[in-house]
Amino acid sequence: MPLTTEDILLDHGFPGTHRAVTVHRFGPARTDASAPRPKAYIQAALHADEIPGLLVAQHLLARLKAADAEGRVRGDIILVPYANPIGLSQAVLGTAIGRFALSSGVNFNRDFPDLAAPVADQVLGRLGPDAAANVVLVRRAALAAIAAWETATEADSLRKILMGLAIDADLVLDLHCDSEALVHAYTGTESWPDATDVMAELGCRAVFLALESGGNPFDEACSGLWWRLRNRLTAGLSGAVPPLPAACLAATIELRGRRDVDDALAAADADALVRVLTRRGLLAGDAGAAPAPACQATPLAGVDRVRAPVAGVVLYTVALGDTVTVGQTVAEVVDPVTGIRHPARARAPGIVWARAEQRYTAAGAIITSIAGDRPLAEEGSGLLTAR
Numbered sequence: 001m002p003l004t005t006e007d008i009l010l011d012h013g014f015p016g017t018h019r020a021v022t023v024h025r026f027g028p029a030r031t032d033a034s035a036p037r038p039k040a041y042i043q044a045a046l047h048a049d050e051i052p053g054l055l056v057a058q059h060l061l062a063r064l065k066a067a068d069a070e071g072r073v074r075g076d077i078i079l080v081p082y083a084n085p086i087g088l089s090q091a092v093l094g095t096a097i098g099r100f101a102l103s104s105g106v107n108f109n110r111d112f113p114d115l116a117a118p119v120a121d122q123v124l125g126r127l128g129p130d131a132a133a134n135v136v137l138v139r140r141a142a143l144a145a146i147a148a149w150e151t152a153t154e155a156d157s158l159r160k161i162l163m164g165l166a167i168d169a170d171l172v173l174d175l176h177c178d179s180e181a182l183v184h185a186y187t188g189t190e191s192w193p194d195a196t197d198v199m200a201e202l203g204c205r206a207v208f209l210a211l212e213s214g215g216n217p218f219d220e221a222c223s224g225l226w227w228r229l230r231n232r233l234t235a236g237l238s239g240a241v242p243p244l245p246a247a248c249l250a251a252t253i254e255l256r257g258r259r260d261v262d263d264a265l266a267a268a269d270a271d272a273l274v275r276v277l278t279r280r281g282l283l284a285g286d287a288g289a290a291p292a293p294a295c296q297a298t299p300l301a302g303v304d305r306v307r308a309p310v311a312g313v314v315l316y317t318v319a320l321g322d323t324v325t326v327g328q329t330v331a332e333v334v335d336p337v338t339g340i341r342h343p344a345r346a347r348a349p350g351i352v353w354a355r356a357e358q359r360y361t362a363a364g365a366i367i368t369s370i371a372g373d374r375p376l377a378e379e380g381s382g383l384l385t386a387r
């Protein structure tokens with residue numbers, strides 16, 4: 001079956017409004033999770049005001065349509081070109097607000113359901129020695145758990161739709177961006193080094209690994225199911241634990257900064273995604289060998305979020321891509337009352353991968369991020385402060 005396009009309506013909207021997610025599907029319809037074909041799910045702009053992914057999705061859509069016309073689609077590919085119609089409609093006095101729901105303050109990329117408990121209830125005692133059969137069983141249980149979710153808010157209705165499309169995929173890519181940033185990505189510790197080719201193709205200059213990054217963002221809700229489920233089974237079984245691979249590689253891809261929106265970048269990113277899909281068997285063809293990675297992966301807990309020491313005017317003393325040492329001044333914040341310049345210093349050595357776009361800051365706000373190579377004890381939980 002060629003490309004199908006469907007609009008899925010959200011529930012719980014305000015009277016007189018209808019919002020929808022548009023879903024493009026390539027490849028034969030999958031009616032059974034046991035179908036032996038890889039499945040990829042790609043969505044753009046879950047944080048709706050993160051624009052680069054919206055353009056990349058259009059470039060990717062054109063490439064997938066061409067591949068479809070040439071009969072080169074081998075797996076199931078789902079592309080959601082705008083993942084957040086709620087956020088896309090939010091603006092305050094001319095400024096788009098896409099990260100949080102204005103009605104409730106919740107972050108659109110948090111609080112996805114952790115399916116490990118309901119899936120464990122379904123599969124306990126039914127898993128056997130065949131890992132592939134176990135994967136099929138778990139995917140069916142996960143789809144059933146999503147289908148049974150009775151949502152009460154429009155934002156949860158959106159979460160249910162997106163997870164229902166993605167939870168049984170082998171590959172899930174969630175396209176975001178940062179404020180000012182290099183290309184970087186977040187993925188599960190168990191997805192590494194499997195995700196190396198994805199990050200290398202996209203030219204990621206930083207890759208952050210965590211098993212529990214806090215708040216259960218979309219990618220981790222999809223991939224984390226597998227290791228959370230295994231942990232539950234390990235704790236609940238006295239004998240040998242049935243084999244259960246981490247069957248979903250999910251990642252949040254941050255496509256630079258919010259102003260890095262142009263056709264050349266988007267076309268290159270879409271080409272990279274096509275090579276990933278080809279190498280992973282979703283498209284016919286030869287993608288060649290993956291390029292060498294542009295960085296080593298580092299722990300998410302090692303990210304140094306440098307905060308402004310005072311409120312004031314931000315003058316950066318380092319650029320994106322600079323490598324800094326501990327104690328190095330990364331910015332000066334000019335107090336507009338006294339004129340005193342207060343240095344903001346690095347606590348970790350590593351590459352500067354993000355800066356705040358705004359040049360006026362509140363005291364304590366994050367202004368620069370550095371990819372440290374070992375955990376910073378003081379960061380604690382809630383690692384996704386700036387995600």
Ligand SMILES: [Zn+2]
Pocket residue numbers: 046047050109176177387
């Ligand atoms: Zn985001």
